[in-house]
Amino acid sequence: MPLYKISSTSKISQLKPSTFRNERSLQELFEGNLDILLGVRFIASEFSTGDRQRGRIDTLGLDEDGSPTIIEYKKTSKDNVINQGLFYLDWLVDHQGDFTLAAREAFFDDIDIDWSHPRLILIAESFSRYDEFAVNRIGANIELWEYRRYSDNMLYLEPMFVTQKSRVEIDTSDDAQEIPIYTIDDHLEGKNRELANIFSALQERIMGLDEDGDISERPLKTYIGYKHGTNFCEVRVQTNEIKLWVDIAPSVLDDPFELGRDVTGIGHYGTGDIEVRLSDLSNLNNVMYLIEQSYQQTL
Numbered sequence: 118m119p120l121y122k123i124s125s126t127s128k129i130s131q132l133k134p135s136t137f138r139n140e141r142s143l144q145e146l147f148e149g150n151l152d153i154l155l156g157v158r159f160i161a162s163e164f165s166t167g168d169r170q171r172g173r174i175d176t177l178g179l180d181e182d183g184s185p186t187i188i189e190y191k192k193t194s195k196d197n198v199i200n201q202g203l204f205y206l207d208w209l210v211d212h213q214g215d216f217t218l219a220a221r222e223a224f225f226d227d228i229d230i231d232w233s234h235p236r237l238i239l240i241a242e243s244f245s246r247y248d249e250f251a252v253n254r255i256g257a258n259i260e261l262w263e264y265r266r267y268s269d270n271m272l273y274l275e276p277m278f279v280t281q282k283s284r285v286e287i288d289t290s291d292d293a294q295e296i297p298i299y300t301i302d303d304h305l306e307g308k309n310r311e312l313a314n315i316f317s318a319l320q321e322r323i324m325g326l327d328e329d330g331d332i333s334e335r336p337l338k339t340y341i342g343y344k345h346g347t348n349f350c351e352v353r354v355q356t357n358e359i360k361l362w363v364d365i366a367p368s369v370l371d372d373p374f375e376l377g378r379d380v381t382g383i384g385h386y387g388t389g390d391i392e393v394r395l396s397d398l399s400n401l402n403n404v405m406y407l408i409e410q411s412y413q414q415t416l
Contacts, residue, residue, distance in 0.1 A: 156347030351387030358396035362387025
């Protein structure tokens with residue numbers, strides 16, 4: 118895709134594609150900016166998988182929802198990054214203790230890890246339709262991201278394929294143990310019909326923000342996350358109202374009706390720091406105005 122630069126005099130010039138010197142320089146750039154690019158906290162680089170399953174994971178991280186994350190990079194699309202990534206994903210779900218120890222050493226606290234959706238993110242200049250077909254058939258939580266580097270130190274990053282496996286089984290010393298998977302129905306269980314209708318209307322508006330269907334809806338234990346590359350909104354259905362959080366800095370949010378509450382530094386469920394309450398459909402448009410601002414930041 119051609120990329121153009123507009124000058125102060127409204128003249129347009131095309132930015133020429135560039136490249137990284139090597140795969141390591143690509144990796145270093147991402148590792149220094151994981152939270153911005155992918156919504157992932159960095160844990161380790163070139164993480165050893167030990168003597169039995171010898172290998173080195175390019176980047177190990179923990180995403181904003183607490184899911185263990187493996188990131189593998191390829192400078193070109195010719196390398197077989199999918200099989201390599203699957204090998205490491207299999208290692209990850211079989212070595213929870215090793216990951217937990219590394220995460221605690223990195224963050225110096227007792228972290229909450231969600232093992233129901235471990236992620237594998239594969240990054241390359243391009244993927245083929247055969248790659249997309251392969252990961253779709255595999256069914257694991259695999260994401261294909263394409264990047265382009267341009268002159269003037271510009272980077273373009275786009276998720277090409279995202280899928281989630283509905284169930285993850287972890288082998289233990291006994292039989293395989295099924296990790297709980299949460300659904301929308303779990304979050305609506307016991308709620309009155311009016312509140313369920315409000316949630317359905319909110320859900321439809323949020324998912325409709327992207328015509329290509331690239332927004333993912335992820336029910337977790339305490340909230341439902343909405344992600345477009347990174348989280349932009351989290352929703353929790355309570356007894357008498359819906360509480361939600363938008364992932365946008367309070368300093369840049371336009372909130373004409375003063376619906377948002379800044380909960381930075383205050384304990385809350387979502388990853389966003391602006392808390393909003395919704396108990397009436399008449400206020401849905403005003404709430405969506407805030408959510409849309411957060412979504413726009415992911416484009």
